[in-house]
Amino acid sequence: MSGEILFLAHRLPFPPDRGDKIRSHHLLKALAAIAPVHVGCLSDSAEDFEHEHELAAIAASYCMPRRTKPVSLAGMEALVRREPVSLSAFRSPELARWVEHTLATRDIAAIYVFSGQMGQFVPRGFAGRLVVDLVDVDSAKFEAYALERSGPRGWIDAREARLLRQVEAGLASRAAATLLVSEAEAELLRSRVGREHTIVPLANGIDCGAYDPSIVEPRAELTEGGPHFVFTGQMDYAPNVAAVARFATAILPRIRKSHADAQFHIVGRAPTAEVLALREQSGVTVWGAVPDVRPFLAGATMVVAPLTIARGVQNKVLEAMAMARCVIASREAANGIDARHGRDWVVAESDAAFVTIALHLLARPAEREDIARNARAFVLGNMGWQATTADLPVLLGFAQAGAGAGAKRDAA
Structure with missing residues (x-):
């Protein structure tokens, strides 16, 4: 035609x-x-x-x-x-x-x-x-x-x-x-x-050339202290607002009982008043709009996606995986990505599971890095835009x- x-x-x-x-x-x-x-x-x-x-x-x-x-x-x-x-x-x-x-x-x-x-x-x-x-x-x-x-x-x-x-x-x-x-x-x-x-x-794809950890320097604030947990997304979108509130109030405090310096970084434009209020929580930083999310991903110890309402494939998850980051995702956020739990990423079914998995991986950096490498390999092999x-x-x-x-x- x-x-x-x-x-x-x-x-x-x-x-x-x-x-x-x-x-x-x-x-x-x-x-x-x-x-x-x-x-x-x-x-x-x-x-x-x-x-x-x-x-x-x-x-x-x-x-x-x-x-x-x-x-x-x-x-x-x-x-x-x-x-x-x-x-x-x-x-x-x-x-x-x-x-x-x-x-x-x-x-x-x-x-x-x-x-x-x-x-x-x-x-x-x-x-x-x-x-x-x-x-x-x-x-x-x-x-x-x-x-x-x-x-x-x-x-x-x-x-x-x-x-x-x-x-x-x-x-x-x-x-x-x-x-x-x-x-x-x-x-x-x-x-x-x-x-x-x-x-x-x-399916959604990912620009693997742009999201390449070898060409991105980590954000300086994420290279010291920590561990650093990162969430990226449009921060006036209701499911994202609920997700960061969940992590900041129900998950991070329990992680900080074992890792007192654990930090949660909320990265994305247009944070609502509810999101901005999370700055009052110990260890939470709300960055708002940034020129480039990749340095935050590059500096993350782990990237989290604790969404409770999610439709389709989450680009934020694909971006983190392409950047060779270890991702902990809720079942909802994992929808549509045919990666293997425990090899390419980790799927958490509850707040308690997020805490348990995070503490497990913080104690085992080699296992965490294996998951991160596998995450990028999965995206490279399956999720490029040319293929999709x-x-x-x-x-x-x-x-x-x-x-x-x-x-x-x-x-x-």
């Missing part, structure tokens, strides 16, 4: 510095190797426009309107329209007009929708091939939120879960293929929307990858 690709993403795929942007960034690069790609996305902040030139360098054309709608307004619109807040929050008339113009004037053979919110921009009459990358089953995530919360917030989350489930089913019925980040997520969606649809996993995106030409209906996008670049 010949023609061009329309790529719709809810956020600018640059820079690749958070989970969703990492995936969309590498998918965009892979798509541009197949055919010219036209990119429609939304910007979250003025800082996004500092990376507009990177988008212009890869896109045959693009549109990137600013998302300025307040959450309160999105919520009211969602109530009136009887739709998920997620759809209302990402609605953009400017982007919708650009999509209509692009489909009318370019030879778009396939549309790749990244994240379910962007399905609203695909017209019902589109005759080409539609691939929808939901990444995770968002409706299940909101169901979990609703079970943990009471009052109006619990009602809102339950409503969002119910309506998102309808959106997910609708997209799966329209798409030639619906993609999820892991087989577990794919099976969950099949169980919810029906097995007559083509629902397949497309190899099936995209077939999924999109192109017989083979082309030479890449060579069209004249222009911005809407």
